[in-house]
Amino acid sequence: MRAFAELLDRLSLTGSRNAKLVLLRDYLRVTPDPDRGWALAALTGELSFDSAKPAMIRRAVEARVDPVLFRWSYDYVGDLAETVALIWPGNPDHRPNREPELGEIVDALSTAKRGEVQGLIEGWLDALAPKGRWALLKLVTGALRVGLSARLAKTATAMVRPETASEAPDPAGGEATIALDPVDVSEIEEVWHGLEPPYADLFAWLEGRAERPSPDAPGRFRPVMLAVAIDEAVDFAKLAPADYAAEWKWDGIRVQAVIEAGVKRLYSRTGDEISGSFPDVMNALAFEGAIDGELLVWREGQVAPFGDLQQRLNRKTIDTKTMAAYPAAIVAYDALAVDGEDIRARPLRERRERLEAMVAGHTGDRLHLSPVVAYDSWNALAVLRADPPVGAAAEGLMLKRWDSAYVAGRPKGPWFKWKRDPHAIDCVLMYAQRGHGKRSSFYSDFTFGVWTPEGVLTPVGKAYFGFTDEELKQLDKFVRDHTIDRFGPVRSVRAERDFGLVLEIAFEGLNRSPRHKSGVAMRFPRIGRIRWDKPAREAATIAEVMDLLDAIEGGGGRLAKAG
The missing domain is CATH 3.30.470.30 (DNA ligase/mRNA capping enzyme)
Structure with missing residues (x-):
């Protein structure tokens, strides 16, 4: 479990795609079966535990520490697993002799009855250091937000194949005598749906110890072909x-x-x-x-x-x-x-x-x-x-x-x-919430709104990207300096006709939504610019948003029989 915890920790703190690939590749190369297979299943979303719930973890920690202290800590940290990992006091009288292995945890949770799960988790939390506790809780709750998509995990898995013949293991224990061809991620995607965790046959093929698993199962997935964005100034010529x-x-x-x-x-x-x-x-x-x-x-x-x-x-x-x-x-x-x-x-x-x-x-x-x-x-x-x-x-x-x-x-x-140009409107920042992972210390999730005829703001969307790291620091400071109320992890930010932060929001489209107070929902909103220069009263109105929605919908959605 220690190696898996170290992997998750480093993945969560690494922004580079290539660095993430190397981290996972190296882990998969040196970690024995079945732990590496269970780790791959967790990272690709193929491993879940229905009997382990966040409420169960909250009950466990509130039985060990003061509930009010825990809630305050959770509000500050903004992440359940990280909070529990740091605040868990342990139980010296019942501390196990060793840390559990990843495979042991998976086997135990797979066979445990619902009433046994909380006791198992408490025992493992006692045995693990803070980093291991964090990884355990991320694993059992299925919240592995470490910036690694399932496809990126499969790409790293393809890199397990040794790059030279001398690196390839020999099942007989001697040096490798055959060269192994490189493996493309599409070859793994072709066989993926015929495999079962912990993927012993997959790793045996990658390491040259067995034939490739069959890709010919009926109903299999074929890796998709994707397009690149066209450069109008260069490509059309x-x-x-x-x-x-x-x-x-x-x-x-x-x-x-x-x-x-x-x-x-x-x-x-x-x-x-x-x-x-x-x-x-x-x-x-x-x-x-x-x-x-x-x-x-x-x-x-x-x-x-x-x-x-x-x-x-x-x-x-x-x-x-x-x-x-x-x-x-x-x-x-x-x-x-x-x-x-x-x-x-x-x-x-x-x-x-x-x-x-x-x-x-x-x-x-x-x-x-x-x-x-x-x-x-x-x-x-x-x-x-x-x-x-x-x-x-x-x-x-x-x-x-x-x-x-x-x-x-x-x-x-x-x-x-060749996508259509995005729409853009000026909105006013209303609420903010802390992010996750490396953003857990910053207010990075922003809710914004537009003016109603009554002169109040109504929310029209939420965005958490589109800004630089420096701009994130500026936004975080604005939120902290101008908070007027709190609702759990959410901060309400001062937003009035004569004071407020205007954000230019770019988005792909609008939809009518009875679930939203404003009646609209944005498609792929992102912060295009921070309008420090613009007065809040000059932001868009809900009438302008609805006019834009009417214009977008005006063309209909009928299949054009052109050609």
């Missing part, structure tokens, strides 16, 4: 319009729908299976193969705003009422496999023909074809991008070379994304 197909970049979530040998699965772009959240879609699909597309809410023949889709995301189960109110569908971009044949290596033009045949032969309203946009010049396409006939449902355009193969990752050249 090098590209010929006739070489590229243009499609709308739909405002939903990228998915992969797979039906093979009776196995039906729906994956997110990162390979997470989300079939259980969309049974209405999966039950209606009827093809043999794998398609790449966008998951959207489809109502009365048109694409609904992204806010409707949000009503269905991040749910393990879904009721019939919600499915009826927010009917989901897939707008298909590409065909990856058809009738048992993998066609990713074929050119887009051929894959498109196969996709059109798949969709044309499909009945019902759950699968649609993303149309090709007709254009004859980049200028003509720019006009469509600025004022798309599909309105709020389109984030911009995709450009794909007609002769491109479907290649995992983000290759430069075959595919480009």
